[in-house]
Amino acid sequence: MVQGIMELLFDAAYLITAMTIGILLVRKGGTRFFRMFGIMAIVLASGDAVNYTFKCNTLRTKKEVHMNLLYN
Numbered sequence: 001m002v003q004g005i006m007e008l009l010f011d012a013a014y015l016i017t018a019m020t021i022g023i024l025l026v027r028k029g030g031t032r033f034f035r036m037f038g039i040m041a042i043v044l045a046s047g048d049a050v051n052y053t054f055k056c057n058t059l060r061t062k063k064e065v066h067m068n069l070l071y072n
Contacts, residue, residue: 011052018045 018041025038 008052008056011048011055015045015049015052018042018048 022038022041022045025034025041027038029035029038
């Protein structure tokens, strides 16, 4: 249980960092390269956020969520 909580705290820090950097690069990136990199960071963090919601639900309900449910 403690490992799951620590993993979720790390994941939350990762999502906040990735989204912040992505938004800053989109808004203040001078070149097209930096803006594209910012968009990619936002898309990556958004996709990971969807996956982490299943992890949060798993910890809350103590039921196992199989990855094949996500792809069917």
